[in-house]
Amino acid sequence: MKEKRSYVIAGNWKMNNNRSQTKGLITQIVPLVPQAGCEVVVCVPFTNLETAIKAVSGTNIKVGAQNVHFEKSGAYTGEISAEMLIEMGVEYVIIGHSERRQYFGETDETVNLRVKAALNAGLTVILCVGERLPDREKGLTNELVALQTKAALIGVTAQQLDKIVIAYEPVWAIGTGKTATSEQADEVCELIRSVIRDLYGDEKSDKMTIQYGGSMNAANAEELLSKPNVDGGLIGGASLKAKDFAEIISCAK
Ligand code: 13P
Numbered sequence: 001m002k003e004k005r006s007y008v009i010a011g012n013w014k015m016n017n018n019r020s021q022t023k024g025l026i027t028q029i030v031p032l033v034p035q036a037g038c039e040v041v042v043c044v045p046f047t048n049l050e051t052a053i054k055a056v057s058g059t060n061i062k063v064g065a066q067n068v069h070f071e072k073s074g075a076y077t078g079e080i081s082a083e084m085l086i087e088m089g090v091e092y093v094i095i096g097h098s099e100r101r102q103y104f105g106e107t108d109e110t111v112n113l114r115v116k117a118a119l120n121a122g123l124t125v126i127l128c129v130g131e132r133l134p135d136r137e138k139g140l141t142n143e144l145v146a147l148q149t150k151a152a153l154i155g156v157t158a159q160q161l162d163k164i165v166i167a168y169e170p171v172w173a174i175g176t177g178k179t180a181t182s183e184q185a186d187e188v189c190e191l192i193r194s195v196i197r198d199l200y201g202d203e204k205s206d207k208m209t210i211q212y213g214g215s216m217n218a219a220n221a222e223e224l225l226s227k228p229n230v231d232g233g234l235i236g237g238a239s240l241k242a243k244d245f246a247e248i249i250s251c252a253k
Contacts, residue, residue: 002228002231004206004207005206005207005208005209005231006038006039006209006231007037007038007039007209007225007231007232007252007253008038008039008041008126008165008209008211008231008232009036009038009039009040009041009211009232009233009235009245009248009249009252010040010041010042010043010064010092010094010126010165010167010211010232010233010234010235010239011041011042011043011235011236011239011240011245012043012066012094012097012213012234012235012236012239013042013043013044013045013048013066013239013240014045014066014099014236015045016045016240017044017045017048017240018048019047019048019051022044022048022051022052022055023051023054023055025240025242026042026052026055026056026061027055028242029042029061029242029245029246030055030056030059030061032242032243032245032246032249033060033061033246033249034059034060036060036249036250036252037252037253038232038249038252038253039062039232040060040061040062040249041061041062041063041064041091041092041126042056042061042062042063042064042239043063043064043065043066043092043093043094043126044063044064044065044066045066046065046066046080049063049065049085049088049090050088053088053089053090062091062092063089063090063091063092064090064091064092064093064094064124064126065080065085065090065092065093065094066093066094066097067080067093067094067095067097067100067114068080068081068082068085068093068095068114068117068118068123069081069082069114069117070110070113070114070116070117071117072117081117081121082117082118082120082121082122082123083121085121085123086121086122086123090123091123091124092123092124092125092126093118093123093124093125093126094126094128094167094234095111095114095115095118095125095126095127095128095152096111096114096115096127096128096129096148096152097128097169098128098130098132098169098171098174099174102171108147108148108151108152109151111127111148111151111152112151112152112153112154112155115127115152115153115156115164116155116156119156119160119163119164122163123163124163124164124165125163125164125165126165126166126167126211126234127149127152127153127164127165127166127167128166128167128169128213128234129145129148129149129152129166129167129168129169129192130145130148130168130169130170130171130174130188130213130214131144131145131170131171131172132171132172133171133172136170136172141170141188142188142191145168145188145191145192146191146192146195149166149192149195149196150195150199153199158200158201158204161196161200161204161208162207164208165209165210165211165232166192166196166208166209166210166211167210167211167212167213167234168185168188168189168192168210168211168212168213169212169213169214169234170184170188170214171214172214173213173214173215174213174214174215174236175215175236175237176214176215177215178214178215179214179215179216179217179220179224180212180214182220182223182224182226182227182230183227185212185224185227185230186227186228186229186230189210189212189227189229189230189231190228190229192208192210192229193205193208193210193229196208208231209231209232210229210230210231210232211230211231211232211233211234212224212230212232212233212234213233213234213235213236215236215237216233216234216235216238216248217235217237217238217244217248218238218243218244218247218248221233221247221248221251221252222251225251225252232252233248233252235248
């Protein structure tokens with residue numbers, strides 16, 4: 001099964017690095033990952049996209065944004081459309097990250113609107129789902145993650161699904177140093193795969209790239225990525241250090 005899928009390792013820089021730091025970090029990453037056995041993506045702040053796109057030119061690294069608005073244009077102060085990202089040469093976008101759900105009022109409904117707008121414009125989506133600690137403690141992980149996944153994909157066609165990567169990010173593991181065990185990660189990634197199977201059938205679910213994210217680092221990546229349902233990582237803190245990010249990438253073959 002796993003050989004049918006491409007690994008994707010994506011760095012989510014969050015609100016870190018200015019433009020000169022962006023150029024510097026990408027310049028350090030480039031020579032470390034030319035033989036990567038996976039897709040390599042860096043998701044940078046909007047203001048660094050142009051710098052990042054120039055810095056990865058001619059390399060195997062792709063650039064992503066960390067959010068996108070669902071309308072094409074109009075009176076939406078402070079927002080950026082999918083068409084604007086495409087025009088710049090952006091290829092990926094993270095949608096529904098838990099920090100956006102927690103701090104910026106993102107809901108399953110707006111996540112779904114953003115997913116459809118991004119796909120229609122031609123972006124590849126990294127769709128984030130994951131439970132909070134109280135949800136896990138109440139035994140609600142599977143129901144919640146299944147609901148988030150289904151809600152995000154309403155109206156998404158089987159063909160469009162090829163441009164979606166799903167990232168399972170348990171909220172309690174993000175930035176806390178508390179990684180999910182590889183068994184916990186695999187179990188929920190398998191659950192997500194079964195949701196895709198129910199919605200789109202076996203072939204699509206076998207091909208779906210499902211990442212784990214949450215305190216993934218150079219020391220635990222190999223174990224997490226060896227699991228049958230884990231096909232990559234969405235990396236926060238460790239993606240800000242070239243050597244650590246490259247070590248994680250070397251585990252994804
Ligand atoms: P950390 O790797 O810093 O825990 O962040 C994970 C994350 O939120 C990636 O989107």
